[in-house]
Amino acid sequence: MKNRISNVMVGAPGLYTYGAMRIGGIIRDAGFHPHITRDISQLHGDQVFMSLYSTLHLLDPAIKEVVKRIQQKGGECIIGGPVSSGPEMVLGELHPDLVVCGEGEEAVRCILHRADRVDCPNCAYIEDGRIIKTEQKRNQDLSFPLPLIPDDxxxxxxxxxxxxxxxxxxxxxxxxxxxxxxxxxxxxxxxxxxxxxxxxxxxxxxxxxxxxxxxxxxxxxxxxxxxxxxxxxxxxxxxxxxxxxxxxxxxxxxxxxxxxxxxxxxxxxxxxxxxxxxxxxxxxxxxxxxxxxxxxxxxxxxxxxxxxxxxxxxxxxxxxxxxxxxxxxxxxxxxxxxxxxxxxxxxxxxxxxxxxxxxxxxxxxxxxxxxxxxxxxxxxxxxxxxxxxxxxxxxxxxxxxxxxxxxxxxxxxxxxxxxxxxxxxxxxxxxxxxxxxxxxx
Ligand code: SF4
Known part of the structure; x- marks a missing residue:
């Protein structure tokens, strides 16, 4: 496990999306204590998972700013959700550390525990100026821990x-x-x-x-x-x-x-x-x-x-x-x-x-x-x-x-x-x- 990770957050702009809550549940089940928010200006931490559900999010200056701020403070920003159908667009517009493409449960479990993302399925990232896409997988078993449900x-x-x-x-x-x-x-x-x-x-x-x-x-x-x-x-x-x-x-x-x-x-x-x-x-x-x-x-x-x-x-x-x-x-x-x-x-x-x-x-x-x-x-x-x-x-x-x-x-x-x-x-x-x-x- 990456020992430096102590603060993990999950968020989506304006909504507690089902996908963000599901990923929050996976992170909690992996032994972390994630926080979830729909106010993306609150996002910070060692690892931040952001779920984006509209292609327009890729052009949103507030979202670009959040990604930059997280990275400048030494955190890692991982983006998933429906926008991941176009990982090139996500990487090109928002410059996150990683995009989780499609079904994210297994990828997120892997990302939390491994430094080398090449072993994690359903990921896209840039290395030496090139976009690397890892193996695409779908869950055969849809048994998941309970979602991370916010109090409000x-x-x-x-x-x-x-x-x-x-x-x-x-x-x-x-x-x-x-x-x-x-x-x-x-x-x-x-x-x-x-x-x-x-x-x-x-x-x-x-x-x-x-x-x-x-x-x-x-x-x-x-x-x-x-x-x-x-x-x-x-x-x-x-x-x-x-x-x-x-x-x-x-x-x-x-x-x-x-x-x-x-x-x-x-x-x-x-x-x-x-x-x-x-x-x-x-x-x-x-x-x-x-x-x-x-x-x-x-x-x-x-x-x-x-x-x-x-x-x-x-x-x-x-x-x-x-x-x-x-x-x-x-x-x-x-x-x-x-x-x-x-x-x-x-x-x-x-x-x-x-x-x-x-x-x-x-x-x-x-x-x-x-x-x-x-x-x-x-x-x-x-x-x-x-x-x-x-x-x-x-x-x-x-x-x-x-x-x-x-x-x-x-x-x-x-x-x-x-x-x-x-x-x-x-x-x-x-x-x-x-x-x-x-x-x-
Ligand atoms: S492919 Fe299926 S889910 Fe999509 S619009 Fe058609 S019927 Fe609906």
Whole structure:
């Protein structure tokens, strides 16, 4: 063991992420006394593990400053989390000592105990000006110590929940914009139910009143070869709900082709009763380009099935994907109108490194990038780009397509405008980073 290590900290900007708490638990289990914070200005110590969940964190001057300060005081800064899909970008922008790529548990155990990182899996670092990447591994056994849960977790609010918990890893899907199958693989690895319930009790004891399930797509818990295991999913929701109460559990993300009547009954009985489908587009051509693997008719059936079981269907849509033409966009609007969803989430396509979408963005002519070219149609007076204008139009359209249509008042209109401009600006920054570090490889 490296004897000099006495002070270890874990943090994530603004949130106690599940990943940071998980890594904190691994460090505590290894015999250290880590502190966890969501105020990154508090981070200091011999070894500091920072979990970053947005590519924009790589451009954040406050985060750059924290990394520099830790190193100037003789500490070592290790960065992991979703940004690790692009280790070149992390190393190039933030200059940490080490990046933990993908699943971090084994890597962190190793880093704590070895001076030579070449022996630690899932690491990336710079040596003699070159980026060294060690062997990439995934945990076969998802048994972990309890997360390091901070005393003030009850004050956290992530869309109404205080925390997310993990039930399984992986997704058999291939969606081109998603990093889940690339990071966790396409085979589902599930946690033991008793360990999940023990964790739920621990979170509740620390003040968590409401929690949500992560894991790509909820009903794949204990599934095999894409076949939903309804019994396992029911036991999972029933167990969590018996601790938290059904109105305090949500299982938002379920693939439209991973539903059974039993799954829907469990969602109705043991959760807040909503499902968010990743619908993405109403155009079969775009669904093909996105490698979504879920035809529009399957979405129609899933929405209908939800309503029959008293579950509220919601959906997310992506616009601005390379190749989206006016008629594809119109097909999305038409589908939105037909489905009349209870809630809708609109986003611009974000190219995350290691995904097929990132490769498409690298290959496309910047002059045809919908996120950058000026919009010249109905909203030209608002000075939006084409993707921003489409997202804005979808947001307005969603309001009138609800089961009970709502007027878009000025405040909401302005909020939508602000949202699409911010998304556009963020994605242009991410794309610039991608072109600097990723497209050249
Ligand atoms: S279904 Fe969801 S988790 Fe699976 S690849 Fe598609 S977007 Fe990712």
């Amino acid at each position: 977790i009850g004050a956290q609010d992530i869309r109404g929940a205080q925390t997310y918990i993990e039930t399984h890893r992986g997704c058999f899907g291939r969606c081109g914009f998603c990093q889940v199958p690339r990071v966790f693989g396409r085979r589902i690895r599930s946690r033991e139910l008793d360990e999940i319930l023990k964790e739920v009790r621990a979170f509740q004891k620390k003040g968590v009143r409401r929690l949500a399930l992560i894991g790509g797509t909820g009903s794949l818990y204990r599934s095999k070869d894409g076949e939903v295991n309804s019994d396992a999913f029911i036991s999972l929701l029933e167990g969590i709900s018996s601790i938290m109460g059904p109105r305090n559990v949500s299982c938002p993300d379920i693939r439209a082709d991973c539903l059974t009547d039993e799954v829907l009954e469990a969602v109705r009985a043991y959760t807040i009763g909503w499902i968010f489908f990743g619908i993405e587009s109403g155009s079969e051509k775009m669904l093909g380009l996105m490698q979504k693997g879920i035809p529009v008719d399957t979405v129609r059936d899933a929405v209908e099935q939800c309503r029959q079981h008293g579950v509220k269907p919601a959906g997310s849509f992506i616009t601005g994907y390379p190749g989206e033409e006016e008629e594809d966009f119109q097909a999305t609007k038409d589908l939105m109108e037909e489905l009349s969803l209870d809630d809708v989430f609109i986003s611009l396509a974000e190219p995350i490194p290691s995904t097929p979408l990132a490769d498409l963005v690298c290959e496309q002519d910047p002059a045809s990038d919908l996120v950058s070219i000026p919009h010249q149609g109905e909203y030209s007076g608002l000075h939006l780009t084409e993707a921003e204008a489409r997202a804005f139009d979808l947001m307005l359209h969603a309001d009138i397509c609800r089961p009970v249509p709502r007027m878009t008042q000025d405040v909401r209109y302005q909020a939508y405008l602000h949202d699409v401009r911010k998304q556009g600006s963020d994605i242009r920054k991410v794309t610039r980073l991608l072109r600097t570090y990723y497209c050249r490889q």
